Amino acid sequence: MLYLKSGALTKLFESFSRETEHKSYVQHYIEKCGKELSSFIMDRGPIIYVCGDFIKVLPEIKNSIVNVLVKFCGFSNEESELYIKNMEATQRYIVDSWT
Structure with a gap:
């Protein structure tokens, strides 16, 4: 939370699937907070x-973001995927992965 207090981070969305009895994953939280997240993506960059x-995991997260952009921003699936590809190209969508 230090980053939030310092202003380096303005919004933090977290999901902890192992700390609750009911499993809720990042992709579920993305869709649950879709309106706020889509607004944040479009307005704040x-x-x-x-x-x-x-x-x-990563394809499911990306698919959830695509769905949110379709639902709340009026994009088609293709436009949403292109928007995310542009975010990747401009270092605004960064992935850290393992197999």
Whole structure:
């Protein structure tokens, strides 16, 4: 929370799947907070950092972001995927993965 207090980080979305009895993963939280997240993406131009398993987790997270952009921004699936590719190209969507 030091980064939030210092202003280096303006918003933090977290999901801890191992700390609760009901399993809730990042992709579920993305869709749950979709309206706020899509607004934040479109209005603030954030850097999104995702970390996880390359085979299963990261595609699900990316798909959830695509769905949120479709639902709340009026993008088509293709436009949403292109938007995320542009974020990747401009270092605004950063992936840390393992297999």
